[in-house]
Amino acid sequence: MLSFIESLAHRLGGQVERVAARNEHEVYLQLRDADSRPAISILRSEYQGRVASVFAEDRRSADACFFVYHVIEFPGDPAYLLLSTRIDHTDPHFPSHSVDIPALNWQEREIQDMFGIQSDDHPNPRRVALHDNWPDVHPLRKEFSLTTVLPEFEGERHIYRPALGEGVFQIPVGPVHAGIIEPGHFSFAVAGEPILYLQLRMFYTHKGTEKLFEGMPVERAVFLAESISGDSSFSHGTAFCQAVERAGAIELPLLAARMRTILLELERVYNHVADIGAIATDVGFGIANAHASRLREMIFGLNEVLTGNRLLRGMVRVGGVRRAWNESQLSALRLTVHGFESEFRHLVDLIVSSDSTRDRLERTGVLRLEKARDLGIVGVAGRASGIDLDVRRDHPYAAYGDFEIHPPVYDGGDVWHRMQVRIDEVPASLNIISALLDSDLHGEPCTPFDRIAPDSCALSSVEGWRGEIMHWIRVGADNRLERCKIKDPSLNNWPALVEAVQGNIIPDFPVINKSFNLSYSGTDR
Helix, strand or coil, X not given: CHHHHHHHXXXXXXXXXXXXXXXXXXXXXXXXXXXXXXHHHHHHHHHCCEEEEEEEEEEHHHHCEEEEEEEEECCCCCCEEEEEEEEECCXXXXXXXXXXXXXXXXXXXXXXXXXXXXXXXXXXXCCCCCCCCCCCCCCCCCCCCCCCCCCCCCCCXXXXXXXXXXXXXXXXXXCCCCCCXXXXXXXXEEECCEEEEEEEECCCCCCCHHHHHCCCXXXXXXXXXXXXXXXXXXXXXXXXXXXXXXXXXXXXXXXXXXXXXXXXHHHHHHHHHHHHHHXXXXXXXXXXHHHHHHHHHHHHHHHHHHHCCCCCCCCEECCEXXXXXXXXXXXXHHHHHHHXXXXXXXXXXXXXXXXXXXXXXXXXXXXXXXXXXXXXXXHHHHHHCCCCCCHHHHCCCCCHHHCCCCCCCCCCCCHHHHHHHHHHHHHHHHHHHHHHHCCCCCCCCECCCCCCCCCEEEEEEEECCXXXXXXXXXXXXXXXXXXXEEECHHHHHHHHHHHHHCCCEHHHHHHHHHHHCCCHHHHHC
């Protein structure tokens, strides 16, 4: 990477201010001004760079400016490039890339909402993270206090595009739903039963998680990271801990790397099995869902034996894991994995042999490769549409470097193939767990650490069961966080639902939505 960065710096004619490799996982390239368009154009067109994320940081007290960072990955390179630009704090604005990179649409608008940095020439500059009737505040600026009491919200709420035309109707779904899921508003325009278009509105339960991280000791912040999205608690906790470990050059013990990998794969298995059952029940195949629920309960019971928590909370920590497993726990893990494998095959045979189920799922909710690539879709949904990305293979962490990861990739892009990706990933996860059970699972579970140098920062990525999770942190004095940026895969993937439902009928929306199974909490943060 450093070789082509040197070439890039030469071509940009002195616009590059600084290049630094903080660790083996990331390289920083800082530009002298706010215009990142020439650099990103070259990185995308000539080096096949993928812009995975964009975020901002308030550095006015230290550097008298804001910074905007673009996180870029390159095929075959395990390191990320973080391209940073200085933003004048007296007139904060930065150029939008959303026209060329639609995947950055929501993320650039989040920067506007949270930092008050204007995204120039954005195709849709309306608020996204803060709703329309919020007062004029920017919560991620340093002067905004957590104890701030906001005035009563006034003014217009979000105005949806009207459904126009003879026989065209608008059907609102949400934001409060009949189940226990969090709020999200879906506004359909339909002509008869076919869906013409869908409008989404998220961020009804914005928790201010990134603000809550500010000033928090890194050891305590692990528990906040685990709460970002309840069904991905171990993935988010691991992503956060990895970021701190990289910032502090904390070496992970081999036992901790192997245990983390096992728990990450158990989280993938229980969620995939639950989704397979939920997709089945949305097309009336309740028996399959009953079997899937029983299998998920097997993993939940195992999770509690291994960690004391059915959702794997409280086990990961900075430097490793909180405790090693004894022989009784390892025996329970072996027995459950062995019994689960054959039970899962029976579930798959039951679903695959159901012609009526296949009829409802095949060619339903199709997301084409071109749209998926434009929107930056990751994880299960991306692989079902032909996007071959997997952090475990592309940026190995924990014990994944010891395995050849072959993610299942299809080009169908429909509900059936999104379920098929899950079906393929479950036995692959069980194989990883079984291989680790044959390795040495004894030793020290954690590396003690003391003081992390102030102003240390690092990026971490994890392949959560939904897809790519990213945490970027900066540590200040006394091991307290100055900034923690979180990117959950759902933030990328919600816009895909808008594309996938078009031309389908309203009764198919629940199963299309379930085939993505995106997190409101992970999006809202």
